[in-house]
Amino acid sequence: MIALTLRQRNIIEYLLSRDSYVTNDVIASNFEVSNRTVRKDLEVISAYLKEQGISLVRKPGKGVWIEDKQEVLFDDLSCSYSKNERIVIYVTSLLLNDVNTFMTLASNCGVSKQTVINDLNTIEKFLDGYHLSLIKNQGVGTSLEGDETDIRRLFIDLLFTNDHSKIVYELCINNDGIQRNLDVSFELITVIENEFRFRYVDRDRISIVLSFLLNRLGLMKTKNSTIQSSDMERINSILSTKISDSNDQEYISSFLLGERVEGSLTLDSKVEDEANEISEHLISSLKKIHYFDSEDMKDIIRSLTVHVRAAIYRCRNNIHIRNELDEQVRFAIGVMYEFTKKELNVYETKYNLNFDQSEISYIALYLASIFETGVQEDLKVVIMIVCTFGLATSSILKSRMYQIFGDCFIVGPYSIEEAEKYLESHEVDLIISTNYMSVKSTNVIYINPLLKQNDIEMIRNTLFQESFMKMCSLFFNKNKVVEHDYHCLGEYISKNDVSISKGKISWEDAIRKAAAPLVAKGDIENKYVNTMIQAVNEFGTYMVITPKVAYVHAGKDDGVNKNCVSLLLLENEIPFGSFNTKPVIAIVVLGICDKEESQLLNIANILDIPENIELLKNSKNIESILSLHD
Template sequence: MVSLGDRQIHLIQYLLLKDEYVTIADLASRFDVSARTIRYDLSSIKTYLKLNDIEMNTVPRHGVRIKAAQKQKIAILAKLEGARSVSASDCVPAMAAFLLVQENSTYASLAEACRISRQSVVKAFPDVERLLAGHRIVVHKERGRGLSVEGCEVAVRDAFSAVLDEDPLAVELIAVLPFRSQADREKAHAILQSVETALSLSYFESELVELLIAFCLYRARCGHMLGQGALPEHLRSIGELPDYARYAKALSPFALEPIERTYLIWLLMNGKVRYPDDGTANEGDARGIALFLMEKLEALHPIEDDERQRFLSGLSTHLGVALYRLRNRVPITCEILDEIRIGIPLIYEYTRQQLLLCEKDYGVTFDENEVAFIAMYVASAYETSVRVTSAVRVMIVCPFGMTAGTILFSRIRQMVPDCELVGPFSRKEAKSYLENGDVDLIISTADECYDGYPVLRVSPLLHKDDAELIRSQLYQISYAKMCSSFMRGYCMLVERNRGKTYLHELMDIGDMRILDAVPSWKEAIRIAAEPLIRKGKLESRYVGCMTDAVIELGTYMVLLPETAFVHAGTEDGIHEDCSALLVLRNPVVFGDRGAKLVRTIVVLGVKNREKTILLDLVDIFSKDANRRVLAQDFVTKEIIANLHN
């Protein structure tokens, strides 16, 4: 029997709907995993399909394709649909989209649409309400009428667009709902074709764009019209954009209210498009910037050929759209901006630094939203390259018998295919292996202690709680390895191009503090920020924003061993660029989720977009010798001020 995970099920469903070959690189990009993971998934899928008398063909340089008759495809799709394991939290965006489409809903109708229990819907519903509240939409619950939403019409449409753009499960759910009339479908398709023909472009996700257009037509048909006074500034001024007239001309054959036409133009301008390869400025410039970023990325770590091509192709396409937006003053909002800045701060800052170098040559200014989207591409390429060369190595120890150890080994390998597993070992074999080998984590079915190695105890059958604990621990180890690798490359690059940088050049000695201990990590952040608040460089609310970021996003700010670089957003109360430091003689447990021991807390407030203070500070604190100095009882502010890279 072959057991499939959710991603493998989605892979089969995707391939069954494709008649042509799909490359490994395209699958890796679509499912946001490495090519290595896709190959592992396809190996399991091939075995599963063979057991169901279905063949999967693999052709070098062309990719993979499932060869099956239509009756076989229908049968296997039905079988897989019954096997899908979707949690209530996975369905939150889909439930939000469902509420936006249906005039009235119930918990039962949401449960039926998402194929989960009514109890699961009720439990997850506060998350649905929070998601919609972020788009200025209120959910009403009325006895006898069920669930309904209320918000200005532009907020409803913007929310629908944002949810579907971010969540494939929501698209899958909404696409089968009968809210669109045949006339809506045909008109949406005709509008899209007219725009693509008139402007000589094509949309990457044409089915999604058609769905968004049809939703707007449906809303207008139901009497939910846009009001001129309710439109935000970026819609009121859209007529000033250079390409507005061309879009308007493409939409002129269709009977639309002027305000509805304006909204559709804005929607179409924000879609991801590809232009014909005719040497246009955006295409050439996008390729040039992508090559520049690839060169800068490879200065830190080599990138494999497959990943290089995937990176250049995906990023060039995105940059073509981004340059079009920037040059036509079409604004965009990254809904996860703070998560990106805090979750991948080193790569976000490095990407921002490199894009600053491009701005003068290409005549554009990349705002933080555009930087965030581009940073995700850079992070994906970098993390994939690091995983290939420095995969997390995990030892499996099972003292009570090899049968249980073999089951545990198999389940962990399926759960985390990117990890390098060794074992299963007995206690004696494990100690023998560690005499000459090394691992990042030990997973054992009994209480074990191995000096210098983290150990997780789990059930041989790997219960749900065990799996979540393993994933959390492996993610933290992988993230720490990536940060370490990034800083090694960055430090070498900096040292080749410039001399020493001392800490006192980046931070006032009066903003450094040394204490024996603090009662909590929250208090540590408050004390570290105190000098900057006293000087008026930060507002007191900035402390709350930093604390909230750690609570909501975890301990991503612990970029180095025992060292946290804490910050919030540029609009959270920063008056000028600043930094401060708190060193603890006794480390504090930092964070509520994935807590880590931290001795050094660096508070940052960055207002000037051209400053690189985070990278400069991490450069200094990444040195093992400097961190050893900070751990000494005799350390003083004067000694700290003279630490350098």
């Protein structure tokens, strides 16, 4: 019997809900994984369905389809958990119940008692990261031991920031102890929301946390809050109707003040207010790169200020916020992430703050939205339609393109000859063609003249990346106006960390070769290299933030020991990525350990200059590469 992972089960349920074929691209987009992962999942799903006498039909250009849908029973779908998922389930069970037997833990995961015993070392290592211990009482069961603050922090992290938080949520909702206090939790939250005239963004999860904390009243031994404010006093007053212990009141108040809200947070309008000052600095810095009218964006700027204040509370109370888009932000809008990180650093020092990756990512999303709104017209992609199927078909194609992609500039439809003539005097960002045509400098997508669903998805993905590239280029061009000093690559990359590759090479091997000098010195580990490759497979080619150059990196917990940079120049241009490929001639590897010292923006400012890319192509030695300057 083939066992399915949770994602594979969800893919089957998704396919059963659809009335037509679904492409791999659509599945990958919905489940936020790569095409390669989807292909592997579909192989397992196909084998599983075959055991039930059901076919997974595949048609080129259309996608996949499950025949005999009525024969697939949801209750019969065999779901197995990965080891990481099992560890999360074990630990959540230990948090929710005072004592757990091995058989109870095994039952929760659908595994044998022996599997739980085999997983014990991993469970203990996981708990050790929170300074907690696993206590085994023979004939009774297992339980957690440690400081109450660490127990509470672990629960909040699992529910909000863990990769498997959905599993944690389901376990909590079905737990009797959590259910017992949910009504009281919702009541307290409603009173607080009415008092402050806002609404919590993640109300259900906050209610679960509050219910969990109500189960553990009186166990706090020391005060944890470093903030004394009128907001906290107001929340303490509301909590005192149900909670008598002042330590518990202050802990829960700091948690509630740290959560994301919609609406007003009664911000202090004084200039010295830290959140206002940080927000004003971020907006002022962004205006230097691209001017915009603050009045036109006052709503989103107000939301940014509210978020910054909540982030300050979280920083000072060691509360971690869940940001499901954290990795995607760092890869997909890495330029804005680096800009945000750099600008926040000034106030981290001034106010003794330390914004983590999730906080920086959220703030970067606000700034990206402001920047993109301000340069909206400049980000519009110019699309050329090339169609040789006659006037009627060309008209239908153009009409459909306008309906679906009306926010782009569309020229054509042209014949191949007309298109070539147009390109002699005009520039376009993307060519949509029904026939093969040879174009060196512009991306061409070949489509069915009637524009099928998989064509639409492919165009949409490409347009998003083209628009992103335009935003990056605009960001760098405007940033050059702000920065007047000249800097060369040699200031950021040492001679021993630059190499030139001859002959054909895959993009994966190019990353490995680019990273080799850093691995040899121990600056990064092989794990870091593998994570960079995995990131490209998962998130696509957003790392190509300047033309022809990919900037690859991983997270600070992925095996980086020192801030470092290396560069590989490719003698032959290669397609970069496993889908939505982009041509590159150079790979820049960034080892980011200390967030204050990332060189991504500095190097990208140099390599975004078209003349430098031409010089890079023709470079024969490392000295000429390092002499390139902004």
